[in-house]
Amino acid sequence: MSGVNGASSSDHHGTGFAQVAPPNSTGVKVIIVGAGFAGLGCAVESKRKGHDVLILEKFKELKALGDIISFGNNAGRIFERWGLHDKFWAVSSHVKTLMIHNAKGELLVEQPNPDPLFGAYAYNAHRGELHTMLFEYAQSLGVEIRLGQDVSEYWETETEAGVISNGERVAGDVVVGADGVRSTARTLVLGYEDKPKSSGYAVYRAWFDCAEQGVDKDPLTSFICQGKDLFYGWIGPDVHFLAHSSRDGKKLANVITHKDDADIAESWSFPGKMEDCLKIVEGWDPRCAALLSKAPSLVDWKLVYRDPMPTWISPGARLALIGDAAHPFLPTSQQGASQALEDGVALAVVLQLAGKKNVPTAVRAWEKMRYQRVRRAQLLGESVRDMWHKAKPEDKGQAVALPRPEWLLGHDAEKHAYEVYDSVAKEILEKGYERPTLPVAVPPVGA
Template sequence: MGSIGASDAINVIIVGGGIGGASCAIACARQGMNVTLLDQAVELLPIGDSIGFGSNSSKLFKRWGLYEDMWAVSSRADNTIMRNWDGEIITEDRHLATAEAKYGYRGLLGHRGNYHRILVDHAVRNGVQLRLGQKIERYDASKPSVFLPSGEELVADVVIAADGVKSPGRTAVLGFEDAPIHSGYAVWRAYGTTDIFQGDPLVQEFLEKDCVNLWIGPDLHGFVTTVRGGSEINAVLTHKDVANIDEGWQFPGDRQEILETIRDWDPAFVRVWEKIQNIVDWKLVYRPCLDRWVSDSGLVAVLGDAAHPFLPTSTQGASQAVEDAATIALCLAKAGKHQVPLALQAYFEFRYNHVKAAQQIGITQRDKWHNLHDKTSKKMVKDLDTSKGVLDSYTLWGHDAEKVVVDGWDTVSEQLRVELAAR
């Protein structure tokens, strides 16, 4: 058995080295805590495709000293072009260009692998101990501790489970396994270089500079984005799906099935799917926002997808995990080493209602886009209000998770002290 630190600083174990876990490691280390970040991967590979961060999370990256590194690998697109399924432009949304003036910080769009590498590197640079190849065997929420495959037990002052939708840490919090739900939808996803499209007039406009394009149709919506001067391309297409998630969540994508699904769509969008490589069919797993994020002991909490998985249409899953991370770190810093239960319960109080409402945006956004058209004729039969932009989640871009804690700590912590004392 071992402790991860011997000083008076708070000793933190974070399980899961993804976007949320790495962000939490950075935020806690910047508050002077001793942090150990565990991940079951033997090597952190640049997996995934494009991912976006709204201004609500990019402002945190700016404060933490990461923003410039992330901006260096981000899209320079200034607008999002929304198109009908046949290619007709519905609107051009300028939020990407105007976000800095409106919210103080520009959003970020790029490859998940590049961002993840930057986050992990900054975590290590801030003194975080990174241990790879560590699949957690079990949690002991009472100490709290985690047991590694070697039999080693790591004990800390607080354990944060940032281990995703399949989170074993959630069982330590809830006391039972909370099975995920298939959302009824899946996403065909692909990412690669644009070499194979060079000289093709149908897609030339996507290659000239970074761009973001969105197509909407009956029961379908898709994106094509390019980054790094149009040299890398990402394509996604959300579609209805009835797969059994017990068999797995990710499958090789069937190109012919995709092309049949969009056979009479915009020829440019079709051409992308005719040529793009590395297609996967990702089943969208969902569960409502958990109403408990903290163990009975008050020493283990869940973060990000482990507590509240977001659908891609929210464009906020990663950003909300980063906000969770910022909130946890600040609550722990304010409560101190001997009041971890107060800190974690305050984290839940600060985040729960906000996240629950934000999570719902992914559902309402998808349903809005998917139900504008007559299913038979494909004619648009409902009005679409784009006066505030194409994404409903823009309403979240002005949020400041750290400011919420700073402004509300005295009131929330005092109320919780009374409640915890009465238990």
């Protein structure tokens, strides 16, 4: 069998292409805007596939921001392939069981948390720590990262694409917009500026040291500081509260999702008021208010919604949006960062398979390969939220368990891209490019 660009398909994954190619062997120059997880992940895999990679990041210095971030097993197999397991595992929480309760504090399900699952590990750790490790790994591979970059314009022609950054014209074969939910590249792809909408929900979040805040001394909260990592959840009408200890019970992350119809401006993260947060759990299991009140400060994070984009790629197919720039996720999906990583890995593979002369075909095929899967994962996150927020007090067991479907967590984005690229690209070349279609129905939670 021959590949779309004429290459034989005899070795890795039946493609004829090395999983790790010699540096700069493809001649494809990839410009990535944004050095978050999406951008760094795309850069690492692009480097592994033999592309020339440049990242442009607006921040002037690396900052370890945020609290807990979750990478599912589908992302974990990518990190393990990169040799990052030991580093990531050392700073990750190791929760054995998920304990979900109703608002009265009655245990509804005690759900085992197997790791590994579907042949790979999941990683839940401090966002800043994992990001720093991935940033340093990208640099160790020779990825060029320019900080303090103001990307003011995107452009493409039939033969190249690029940006204007700090007034300088930077050209390449493909530009990857990995600059988050407020992406400036979205406007070029859509042809108009889409504004975020209120999802109807907001989150109060906190991350802090248990001993410093007396969590281990209070009889109502000491249960979560037992020298091991624990995960407790409480669900009620239109609310769910997750408390997650890590670092052998030394750190605590609190996340409570609740109804909030505030009008959303372009800035949607604010300092939170503890009295407002505690009102949400009035009359609940007293452990909830006790845990929430231990936080030295709160972030009030408005969950914005954007209509699914009709396409993630520009008219000339030399600009692709990945991660939050293309498809923001709800926290209940626990898949936003994982799907961003899959995006970047799959894009690096198809650019390798297509070669420099066929970049637009690669980008169009990548969108077709990824779009339905990502949307299905987004809808699952909405289903989980609705399942918890609409649960009856007597619902127990699988009715309120966190779903872990194999189609989601058992996926290997790199292997899949190698396997399906030829057929997807062939279909586009024969029938022409069509914008992707949305799934017609929300999948069942367990599907």
